Amino acid sequence: MELPVPFTAGILYPGYSAEDDYPALEGLLGGDIRLPLVHTLMREDAHRVDALLDIGSDDVLADGARQLLEHGVQSVIWACTSGSFVFGPQGAREQVEKLQAVTGLPTSSTSFAFVHAAAALGLRRVAVAATYPDDVATSFVEFLQAAGLEVVRLSSRGIITAAEVGTLGRDAVLEFAAANDDDRADALLMPDTALHTAAWLGELEDRLGKPVLTANQVSAWEALRLAGDRAAHDGLGTLFRKGTGGERNASLE
Known part of the structure; x- marks a missing residue:
């Protein structure tokens, strides 16, 4: 019998609100899939442009990424939609590029996911x-x-x-x-x-x-896609039933 392949996809998550979705997703995915999570600094909890620009700033994400690398992750996702798209398409692209320079791993964000x-x-x-x-x-x-x-x-x-x-x-x-x-x-x-x-x-x-x-669904899907997971998974909607495609590419193709 073919054994499941282990994948470890890292989650950078701002503050505290629905981070428990990730252990829930990990449990539903089963097998040897892990979704370790690091909380990034949120100086102000506000869906307001200035606060979101700070939440998604380079130094905040770099600090979180360095902690996440200690978990042996194969990919990294910045799991914050508003803290990525608020920079605009080009700014969000540069945000991921700078974060990937820190991680040295396939890296993306929820907006691209x-x-x-x-x-x-x-x-x-x-x-x-x-x-x-x-x-x-x-x-x-x-x-x-x-x-x-x-x-x-x-x-x-x-x-x-x-x-x-x-x-x-x-x-x-x-x-x-x-x-x-x-x-x-x-x-x-x-x-x-x-x-x-x-x-x-x-x-x-x-x-x-x-x-x-x-948002949390597509973040996990994107992180696993970048880690190389090719499997389809039941119980997580149409997206996961289709599978990830398993391409270990950066988010910006």
């Missing part, structure tokens, strides 16, 4: 249900559009802090998704890594009848 996941599923039109304030949510839409995706609907919940987002439970998450889907969309995207979704990925897709991509 959404783009790569959409491409893997062949998505063209998406709806976005964002927990962010309007201006931050609009920046995410602009990031997606720059990557060639058509956003047919944007909904923003207007929550300022990651801590508050992390308190949203199952019913609230399912209702938020269902209320903000669009019949024209191939999938619904939920972009905040502060939002718990790992335990409800199957329910989200059953409720909407289409793929749902969530």
Whole structure:
């Protein structure tokens, strides 16, 4: 019998809110997959542009990456959507390049993970249900559009802090998704890594009848893709059932 291949994909996570999604994902993935996580510095918990630029600054990420390397990781992902797309497409690209210079490993961010996941599923039109304030949510839409995706609907919940987002439970998450889907969309995207979704990925897709991509889900998928995992995994939505493709490339292809 063929034994499962061990993969260790590192997670850089800002502050404390829904970081427990990653051990939950690790448990659902099973086998020898590990998702060690390091918390990066969050001087101010705010979905506000100036605070997000600080959260995703080079020195903050480099400090976290050096700690993560102690876990023997094969890849690294900056698991913060707003703390990457707020820099704009080129700035987010430079952020990953600088982080990869520190890690020496295949490295990406959640914003690029959404783009790569959409491409893997062949998505063209998406709806976005964002927990962010309007201006931050609009920046995410602009990031997606720059990557060639058509956003047919944007909904923003207007929550300022990651801590508050992390308190949203199952019913609230399912209702938020269902209320903000669009019949024209191939999938619904939920972009905040502060939002718990790992335990409800199957329910989200059953409720909407289409793929749902969530921030912690695509972050884990991208990190495993970059680590070289080729396997399909059940119980984590359409994206993981398709598998990662297993290419150990940087995020910027």
